[in-house]
Amino acid sequence: MRYLITLISMTLLGYISQAQTYEVGPFLGGANFVGDVGKTNYISPNTLVGGAIFKWNRSARHAFRFSILHTKLKANDADSDEQRRQQRGLSFTNGLTEASLGLEYTFWEWNLHNYKPQLTPYLYTGLTAAFTNHMHIKNNKLTTHSNNTTIAIPMVIGIKGTINTKWVLALEIGARYTFTDNIDGSNPKEINAKETFPSFGNPNTNDWYIFTGISLTYTFGRKPCYCIF
Numbered sequence: 001m002r003y004l005i006t007l008i009s010m011t012l013l014g015y016i017s018q019a020q021t022y023e024v025g026p027f028l029g030g031a032n033f034v035g036d037v038g039k040t041n042y043i044s045p046n047t048l049v050g051g052a053i054f055k056w057n058r059s060a061r062h063a064f065r066f067s068i069l070h071t072k073l074k075a076n077d078a079d080s081d082e083q084r085r086q087q088r089g090l091s092f093t094n095g096l097t098e099a100s101l102g103l104e105y106t107f108w109e110w111n112l113h114n115y116k117p118q119l120t121p122y123l124y125t126g127l128t129a130a131f132t133n134h135m136h137i138k139n140n141k142l143t144t145h146s147n148n149t150t151i152a153i154p155m156v157i158g159i160k161g162t163i164n165t166k167w168v169l170a171l172e173i174g175a176r177y178t179f180t181d182n183i184d185g186s187n188p189k190e191i192n193a194k195e196t197f198p199s200f201g202n203p204n205t206n207d208w209y210i211f212t213g214i215s216l217t218y219t220f221g222r223k224p225c226y227c228i229f
Contacts, residue, residue: 053066
């Protein structure tokens, strides 16, 4: 019996290993911040974002996805259409690195073992850990204070297509809703410090940041075998 169980287990593991198909490659694009400083436009890239994406295609309709991306968020009240922000005249630069894990869902079937050209829109969401800095006002200027680690919810829409049997090109726009309101220094009450810093803006809304860009992934993994022996 144990030999039969071993044989069945090995067969199943062999089938699973053959059926696994992966994608890995770089992501490059632009980033912009949406909060209490600068523009209020949701899509207005003003800095570069770059990193890497890894995908594990588990079926023709969904894939597990992991990415690490880095950018420097920038915002300036002088670029805003709101007169009050222009008069206030604040600006900041804040580095941000995110690690994101979640599920990518395709609208149409996506089979990388089908050698015909493929094109499909997709959605992605999951959980993101964003590593950035707390800010605060000092001498009427926004200044970096300490590390700020927060959770964000990514909401991404994109379209991807095969270039050939090994390469996939994707274009996407993704908003990240964060669980902090102090990427721009508007809510320094989040800082655990003895000194009290002034706050500004709307304390009832958290910060957002948007990534717009392209990825080029290389596909690998053995084609599943459906042969009947």
